Amino acid sequence: MTMKIAAAALAVTAALTACGANPTPPSPQPSSTAPSVAQRNEHLWHVLDDNGNRERDLPDDDPAVAEVRKLVVLHSGVTDNRAPDNVTASVAAEFGYYHPAFVDDLRAQKYDTKLVDLFTANGLATRQVSIAWYESTFSKNMTTATAQFETTFEFTAANPAYLTANQFALNEPYTQRRTISLTRSGSTWQISRIEKDRLTRVEAPGR
Template sequence: MTAPAPRLVAASVALLIGLAALTGCTDSAPDAAPAAGSTSTPTPSVDPDDTLWRVTSTDERLPLEDPDVQELQKVVALHSGVSDNRSPATVRASVAAEEESFAPLFLERLSGQGYEEAVVAMYVDNDLTIEQTGVAWTPSTVDADRMHATVGFESIFRIVSASDGFLHELDAEAGVEVVQPREYRLTKIDGAWLIDDIEKGPLRKAQGTP
């Protein structure tokens, strides 16, 4: 099913970037895993506050040295580094890269919704380019069985360029820096943490952005 390019936002952005909907301990996030075709990608630095991580049923605080905490941060950081650095030239490879972090059932659901083609069309049709500039970790939990986790996260990124019509749809200007809150849900499958859902909140202008 096709639709005017800006309207693809409503269909795909809930899982990708949340552009149609326009603050935690924030890091500047250097040295990220590069997105496909990207020269540099910020990555979350280590969360300095171990009180952000707790066991769901007991409220036990988890240290950053906890193996599951480290692996969960790595998965979320790598996913955001790929999904928040995109351009028309890199979007298809970028979507393929992010799908490597998805649990099979989540990937199956997205595929059934035409996720890849909707995302590619949104970037190509609207000449959209974004780049991540920072991140913030927010309260996160791991179930006592160490098989399920919910990770709170905020991504900070810049809308580098986009068509005039798309920017009008967002009520934004090229170069604006925005923040998007997210809640990642992950499941451990065969010893590896994989993303099985992502909830994304509305965008807001980054602190200090006029």
């Protein structure tokens, strides 16, 4: 179980990839994200058959859907609302949503210490603005799930040198598409993998 993070400060996590540190993040790109499935009023949650094909749809109020949605929302709230004075506690809370093997992988990468250093050394603070859901799936036996969503957040504080080096701006919305893999142990869902796309800056209409 590994965590793939494509650039430093993706959701302002430590500058890690599956192989280690990546100190040079790519420049944020203007967002051109298409409307999510939810925005198009189509079915969002599906159960896949053993061949990976769509077998049936699930409503948002299905118990399993509600549990996974809640976990993902709470997790993103922790990871996208951080500041130097709460980042240590925030990382501890973040790990509480993960499968133990995933936690071991992240600690082996020194994810927690690098994340704390990133926020404290650069005076970083972030605030989540919203999330939008995309098509998400459950396995046929309902023991694994893959949730896709896009988070929008802002940098509310940062050292000028950090902003310049990474081409970020304060109080401007940035979006990131994320894919969360989850496993169920008994009645408890845990995150076992996270994949993140590039961080993109949302361009205001008329710019």
